[in-house]
Amino acid sequence: MSPIKVVVADDQKMVRAGLRMVIETEPDMAVVGEAGDGVEAVALARRLRPDVVLMDIAMPRQDGLAATRALLATPSPPRIVVLTTFDTDENLYNALRAGASGFLLKVSSPEHLLSAIRVVASGEALLDPAVTTRVIAAFAGQPGPRPPAALAELTGREADVLRLMARGQSNAEIAAALTLGEATVKTHVARVLMKLGLRDRVQAVVYAYESGLVRAGSGFSPGQP
Structure with a gap:
């Protein structure tokens, strides 16, 4: 190689x-x-x-x-x-x-x-x-955004995965938080990127904060709006 x-x-x-x-x-x-x-x-x-x-x-x-x-x-x-x-x-x-x-x-x-x-x-x-x-x-200092329509394409579990990605968590950490297997998390990550037209996890962080899905200082609960 x-x-x-x-x-x-x-x-x-x-x-x-x-x-x-x-x-x-x-x-x-x-x-x-x-x-x-x-x-x-x-x-x-x-x-x-x-x-x-x-x-x-x-x-x-x-x-x-x-x-x-x-x-x-x-x-x-x-x-x-x-x-x-x-x-x-x-x-x-x-x-x-x-x-x-x-x-x-x-x-x-x-x-x-x-x-x-x-x-x-x-x-x-x-x-x-x-x-x-x-x-x-x-x-955190950016103005409050209006959630884009594409967010509605995500399932509840996919939205949870995106929230945790935005907090910098690895697939293993997301799996532990959501009681899932790492392979399942990897599949969810791929679907999130595909549905939102994102290239990688860095773009996912940008998207999550700019869309208002995640806000700095907020906590996390599975299924939260």
Whole structure:
């Protein structure tokens, strides 16, 4: 099997060098390019067709948010993991809406970084639990939405699964909360994404909060409206 192709986009050379060093210790990954700004990141990704782009938010010429939107507007785009710090709540909210597949703190361990790359390369989505808390806080400040008609297409159980997904719970945690098997939860997750036209769990988080299905600080009870 061919290695996971990664492009690293960060305006700091030392950060890029450190990320490359960690990634290239793994036989199933390869850094195929480095970019120092968003414009270069978009051009490299379009030319090299990586599986994953590690995208810093704060970069010159074009920031990571604009670069993410540009890449995800292209056919068969790469999966994008946004590299971030705690002081960018609004950027996190905007990156979620832009369609990034994951978020990773720059202080994360090498093991966490490698796991994140593998997770998003496999088609899943990743939200660092610590980042998720900040994102939910950002959503709390948004105006109250009107629930879209598509929510009515979900069964009660599917709505419960979506509420728990929005709280950052894994399939195993959702299974425990709802007394279901993990395979059943996986099926429910797939149906939720299909019915709502969503790509992955990150988009599901956005949808759940923007639709008003879940509100920051609210509790959870199965079957709640």
